[in-house]
Amino acid sequence: MRRDHTVTILCTAFVFLALAGPWLPQWAMFIMTVAFARGLVVLGLLLLLRAGLVSFGQALFYCLGAYSAGALGRFFGVADIFVEMAVGGAVAAATAFVLGFLLARYRGIFFGLLSLALSMILYGLLVKSEALGSTDGFNILPSTLFGLRPGAEWVRYAVLVSAAAVALAAALLVHRYLDTPLGRLAPAIKDNEIRVEYMGASARRAVHVKYVIAGGLAGIGGALAATAVGHIDPEMAYWTTSGEFIFIAILAGTGNVAAPFVGALIYGAIHTMAYDLSPNTWQLSLGAALLLLIVFLPEGLWSLFSRYVRHS
């Protein structure tokens, strides 16, 4: 059996990033932080995709995480990045736990559309709530770390390294989870759910667990994005945001826990470049890229890499 280098590669990448970080330009740090936030959401999506479920509503938890983080700062004066992420993740996971009882019964298109409906309900609520800034959203306090406030020129770096650390922890945990019996059920559920039930496992419970994990990860990602951008608005719950996450997941492929982060980074780069080249037609470039990927690289960019590894 081929040895799995995922853990080594991930840890090396983290150390490298932490060391090289101070020399990166500010805009690159920002793009990378946002990429980590998106990567966390997509990591959750990866779990669901492996079970054959496409959630068109991860924006629900992304937005919940962001608004929890925002509410902490607005109503309690807490701006610590780790507290924000923990609370954002917890709120999102709790919501996912409750919604999971409903959603775990659905498969295929219905799962996608129902999750989309749920995220649009949140969007509708937020747009109409004056206390949370309605369509404009509101700004978020600058972050602190464990109560320390880094100097202005170090804030971006500190946020980046915290983001990377959380992403690393999440990736390692999910990697472990994929090797547990519950994690290994995912492809079986995708393949043939009735056989899973005949084996004595509960597909619904497995899907529920995955949904809660995915929700929690999306919440952490949302809180992280909120502190990195410094502003939140209801657009985070709109269905096109979920579309973005699915785009990244397809771009990256579901082969490895590192793929979502690489995918999110590439997506950030494509997005920024497309926007830079032609501000009015960046959707066109994105759509074309998505189309080409689905047609020519159905397993995502990661399949290029794993094919290369298999050959050597």
Added chain:
Amino acid sequence: MKIVNVTHGSFYGIGAYAAASLTAAWLARGYPPMLSYAVLVVAAIVVAVPFALVIERAILRPLYARDEVVILLVTYALFLILEDVVKLIWGVNPYFIAEPYALLGSFQVAGMAYPTYNLVLVAAALFFGGGLAWLLHGTRAGKLLLAVIHDPEVSRAMGVNVGRYYLATFVLGSLLAALAGAFTAPTVSVVPGLGVDVIVLSFAVVVIGGLGSLPGAAVGAAMVGVVRSLSVHYMPQVELFVIYFVMAVVLALRPRGLFSLAEPRKI
């Protein structure tokens, strides 16, 4: 066809834009305004049919064998592309063609003025809905199409040209979306992003009704329309999400929609 088609929203938008610009040109030349209704229809046909033909043949056909979710993503990608193409062709400024709307005037119902054009829209919806039902259940081609949807492989073995049915269905569906856009164009200002709202709404409608069911779609549309009007009237602050709330409730009670068809279990 078991295709959840996000591009449908784009066809709606394109239909609206084509109708708006063609009708505006028609009226600017001083041609009889009464014929502008025909122009609306012609505009929708002229843009939708070639577009739909190309998309089905070139992009969707090679992907039918893949998962239905993959097709959903492909149409989403096409939707992103077409959104920007619309912006490139027609710009970002709104278009107005109120003439067909104003021309018919309005009449009084219980002391309130009601635009006649809206009544024409209702008639058109009934006509197309009824026509579609007749096509599917009353003609040989329609029945064959139902068979093709149920099992393409067996249909092919029976000598049905499955590819041609897929093509015809996609073109017809897209044409209906473009017609809907063209008919709506006189009542609204035609702006970019017109298709985005419509597509999510129409998903809500078909999911409430049950995917692939005509009476379901009609009932779903009526439910969505009534619920939305009621909420605008009584509780305007919930208007945006009440539709999705209805959809979530319907799915919670009937997981496959109100008029769902039975599905075979595959072991």
